[in-house]
Amino acid sequence: MKIPEAVKTKVEAAIPLDRQVQAAHLYDKGRRWLTGTNGQKMFVEGPIPPVEEVALEDIDLSNPFLYRQGRWASYFKRLRDEAPVHYQAHSPFGPFWSVTRHADIIAVDKNHEVFSAEPLIVIGAPPRFMDIAMFIAMDPPKHDVQRRAVQGVVAPKNLREMESLIRERVRDVLDNLPVNEPFDWVSTVSIELTARMLATLLDFPFEQRHKLVVWSDLATSMEQANGGPSDNDELFRGMVGMARGLGALWHDKAARLAAGEEPGFDLITMLQSDENTKDLIKRPMEFAGNLILLIVGGNDTTRNSMSGGVLALNRFPDQFEKLKANPDLIPNMVSEIIRWQTPLGYMRRIAKADTVLNGQFIRKGDKVVMWYASGNRDETVFERPDELIIDRRNARNHIAFGFGVHRCMGNRLAELQLRILWEELLPRFERIDVVGEPEYVQSNFVRGISQLMVELTPKGAR
Amino acid sequence: MAAVTFVSHDGEKCEAPLDEGCSLMQVATNNAIAGIDGDCGGEAACGTCHVIVDPTWADKVGPSGPEEEEMLSMNPERQATSRLSCQIKVSESWDGLTVQLPEFQM
Numbered sequence: 001m002k003i004p005e006a007v008k009t010k011v012e013a014a015i016p017l018d019r020q021v022q023a024a025h026l027y028d029k030g031r032r033w034l035t036g037t038n039g040q041k042m043f044v045e046g047p048i049p050p051v052e053e054v055a056l057e058d059i060d061l062s063n064p065f066l067y068r069q070g071r072w073a074s075y076f077k078r079l080r081d082e083a084p085v086h087y088q089a090h091s092p093f094g095p096f097w098s099v100t101r102h103a104d105i106i107a108v109d110k111n112h113e114v115f116s117a118e119p120l121i122v123i124g125a126p127p128r129f130m131d132i133a134m135f136i137a138m139d140p141p142k143h144d145v146q147r148r149a150v151q152g153v154v155a156p157k158n159l160r161e162m163e164s165l166i167r168e169r170v171r172d173v174l175d176n177l178p179v180n181e182p183f184d185w186v187s188t189v190s191i192e193l194t195a196r197m198l199a200t201l202l203d204f205p206f207e208q209r210h211k212l213v214v215w216s217d218l219a220t221s222m223e224q225a226n227g228g229p230s231d232n233d234e235l236f237r238g239m240v241g242m243a244r245g246l247g248a249l250w251h252d253k254a255a256r257l258a259a260g261e262e263p264g265f266d267l268i269t270m271l272q273s274d275e276n277t278k279d280l281i282k283r284p285m286e287f288a289g290n291l292i293l294l295i296v297g298g299n300d301t302t303r304n305s306m307s308g309g310v311l312a313l314n315r316f317p318d319q320f321e322k323l324k325a326n327p328d329l330i331p332n333m334v335s336e337i338i339r340w341q342t343p344l345g346y347m348r349r350i351a352k353a354d355t356v357l358n359g360q361f362i363r364k365g366d367k368v369v370m371w372y373a374s375g376n377r378d379e380t381v382f383e384r385p386d387e388l389i390i391d392r393r394n395a396r397n398h399i400a401f402g403f404g405v406h407r408c409m410g411n412r413l414a415e416l417q418l419r420i421l422w423e424e425l426l427p428r429f430e431r432i433d434v435v436g437e438p439e440y441v442q443s444n445f446v447r448g449i450s451q452l453m454v455e456l457t458p459k460g461a462r
Numbered sequence: 463m464a465a466v467t468f469v470s471h472d473g474e475k476c477e478a479p480l481d482e483g484c485s486l487m488q489v490a491t492n493n494a495i496a497g498i499d500g501d502c503g504g505e506a507a508c509g510t511c512h513v514i515v516d517p518t519w520a521d522k523v524g525p526s527g528p529e530e531e532e533m534l535s536m537n538p539e540r541q542a543t544s545r546l547s548c549q550i551k552v553s554e555s556w557d558g559l560t561v562q563l564p565e566f567q568m
Binding site for chain 2: 106109110140144147148151152155156159396397398401403404405407411412
């Protein structure tokens with residue numbers, strides 16, 4: 001039975017979000033019990049063979065361990081060379097097309113008439129009732145209305161106001177880092193800085209900012225969605241906490257505004273002052289979806305570029321010397337780091353009509369995955385694509401922000417944060433050495449570094 | 463030689479020659495005009511070559527197309543004569559063309 005949209009909206013509006021999440025949790029427990037899958041993991045890590053040993057049709061880019069095991073680059077390269085629009089018929093997430101060349105990815109990303117972002121932008125699907133509405137997974141015109149309501153949070157006026165705040169915080173974090181002894185860069189710097197930024201964007205209680213990180217990590221680690229390591233019970237409990245936390249934030253902000261407090265430049269205030277979104281709280285699934293989108297969008301991405309930059313400059317030490325000799329290269333290096341890291345590996349689309357892409361016939365309803373991580377290593381666009389070259393002429397042509405109507409909304413804020421981080425790192429430290437091997441996230445979507453042990457040598461120490 | 467003037471957000475003026483057949487974005491990047499990024503390379507898919515055409519030139523340069531409009535409509539700095547410069551094919555007959563640059567490219 002198909003439930004009419006209006007009825008669904010009304011029912012959803014009448015039940016508080018945390019209750020809905022609890023109900024979804026019960027449903028999911030029932031499903032796992034009925035299907036006898038409780039406690040079973042969808043993915044167990046095993047060694048991935050070198051790409052030359054795999055038949056072309058068996059190449060499965062949805063394997064959530066490809067990035068962790070360092071095989072991803074060779075797998076992408078083989079597809080770019082031999083089957084740039086490639087069909088995988090039997091993945092654990094069902095059949096899907098992989099688009100791996102830069103030009104083909106732009107063609108798909110631009111064409112929302114044929115390639116729909118609905119209903120989801122990951123290869124799989126989250127647990128039922130967790131597939132909530134967010135504008136990254138909506139087509140125009142609905143997408144445009146919702147995005148416009150929040151776009152202002154990263155508008156020039158706000159960025160100007162944020163710059164000095166960001167710099168102050170970066171200084172605070174960097175001035176308190178341990179020197180000449182190993183520590184984890186990811187938790188101490190990358191997560192800390194992005195969490196502070198997010199708390200500001202949302203005007204979320206600053207001392208509780210770690211919650212935003214927990215929620216974001218839960219939202220991106222669902223195994224059914226992208227092969228992440230999530231435990232569904234933990235996931236649902238976390239989402240109930242999030243529903244309550246964000247609901248409380250909304251009501252608190254509304255009350256403060258009603259009491260005559262000066263409106264802030266944060267996201268919640270923006271949503272509450274826009275005609276289209278001022279009652280968003282009454283559409284709880286949409287409310288949650290769009291806030292999660294902005295939390296995840298501002299979290300995993302910049303975090304992993306903050307870590308990836310340190311890693312890349314260690315892999316290519318001559319580039320670090322080049323940077324020290326010419327700090328004016330920082331803005332271009334920021335683009336190059338984002339290209340090299342590509343924190344989100346892909347975006348997914350569904351074909352709305354039969355179509356032909358680079359000679360391959362794609363049927364209406366087929367899943368199409370645009371592998372940004374591959375487009376950013378396309379040798380026809382980027383010379384020596386696997387190397388970090390901080391003065392690369394066309395670094396800005398990277399595809400990590402996506403192109404078309406879904407292009408990353410926070411791109412300028414991300415660049416701003418990364419630029420300031422490096423501007424403040426250079427005068428402080430002579431060396432930033434990665435010690436030991438980094439640890440990587442399990443996911444086919446997030447290209448994340450979970451641990452990066454480093455040792456800092458302060459300037460003038462020798 | 464026919465020239466276009468780019469006026470930065472701070473009012474600083476920069477001239478560049480109008481090469482027939484080039485897009486205005488190419489004219490800007492070929493002449494290292496600061497404030498025009500052109501990240502997508504001219505596909506009207508990133509919005510980072512946004513210019514505001516001087517109103518006296520708006521008719522000659524023409525209005526934005528539908529593809530371009532999708533990117534422009536999301537830009538908070540968008541104005542009535544906003545265009546993506548990659549979608550403007552320049553003409554040598556446009557000597558004196560003036561365009562304003564936004565504060566930021568989104």
